[in-house]
Amino acid sequence: KAGVTQTPRYLIKTRGQQVTLSCSPISGHRSVSWYQQTPGQGLQFLFEYFSETQRNKGNFPGRFSGRQFSNSRSEMNVSTLELGDSALYLCASSFRGRGSADTQYFGPGTRLTVL
Amino acid sequence: DAKTTQPPSMDCAEGRAANLPCNHSTISGNEYVYWYRQIHSQGPQYIIHGLKNNETNEMASLIITEDRKSSTLILPHATLRDTAVYYCIALNYGGSQGNLIFGKGTKLSVKP
Numbered sequence: 001k002a003g004v005t006q007t008p009r010y011l012i013k014t015r016g017q018q019v020t021l022s023c024s025p026i027s028g029h030r031s032v033s034w035y036q037q038t039p040g041q042g043l044q045f046l047f048e049y050f051s052e053t054q055r056n057k058g059n060f061p062g063r064f065s066g067r068q069f070s071n072s073r074s075e076m077n078v079s080t081l082e083l084g085d086s087a088l089y090l091c092a093s094s095f096r097g098r099g100s101a102d103t104q105y106f107g108p109g110t111r112l113t114v115l
Numbered sequence: 116d117a118k119t120t121q122p123p124s125m126d127c128a129e130g131r132a133a134n135l136p137c138n139h140s141t142i143s144g145n146e147y148v149y150w151y152r153q154i155h156s157q158g159p160q161y162i163i164h165g166l167k168n169n170e171t172n173e174m175a176s177l178i179i180t181e182d183r184k185s186s187t188l189i190l191p192h193a194t195l196r197d198t199a200v201y202y203c204i205a206l207n208y209g210g211s212q213g214n215l216i217f218g219k220g221t222k223l224s225v226k227p
Contacts, residue, residue: 006158033214035215042219043215045214045216048214058214088156090159103149103164104161106160106161107158108157109157109158
């Protein structure tokens with residue numbers, strides 16, 4: 001079974017631009033979560049989508065948004081990029097994301113550099 | 116979710132067993148112990164999880180103490196490719212989505 005895929009793997013943008021990252025979950029998984037990882041802050045939760053609905057949200061500004069499609073694929077968008085948005089953006093999928101232990105599997109991440 | 120405590124770093128000789136400890140003294144009855152690892156700049160990789168019984172899979176074994184206040188991840192025959200940061204997490208899936216919060220983890224260095 002194919003794992004979680006993320007595109008693109010690497011991205012360089014300049015301040016003020018916007019960016020869209022894509023995540024394809026493991027087949028059959030309906031929950032997709034997004035995380036930001038930086039050396040200083042570690043892994044931080046952005047949001048989670050389940051059946052095209054945002055079910056949970058972390059403490060990030062409104063410049064960070066996401067959506068999920070009917071095939072469970074998800075995108076996240078960051079508008080008006082700032083230097084501090086440089087990070088590894090990770091997507092994780094799970095079967096349903098709630099209830100008994102439901103393992104989250106991560107993709108390889110998208111490395112975003114903002115200049 | 117309960118807080119976990121891990122040593123910041125450990126060394127292990129290649130071919131030997133790597134035993135990574137984790138303390139989770141405030142873990143509640145419905146929290147699972149999860150282990151992930153992350154090789155530099157890659158996405159975290161799921162290793163194993165358990166509730167109260169010991170668990171084994173093709174990657175590792177998880178030993179949870181009877182009082183569930185601590186656990187040990189065992190890599191039976193460590194290789195150089197096992198060099199990574201290992202994260203122990205206590206997760207409650209009884210309510211909302213168990214958002215993963217990684218602490219600083221244990222940096223395992225496997226040496227030839």
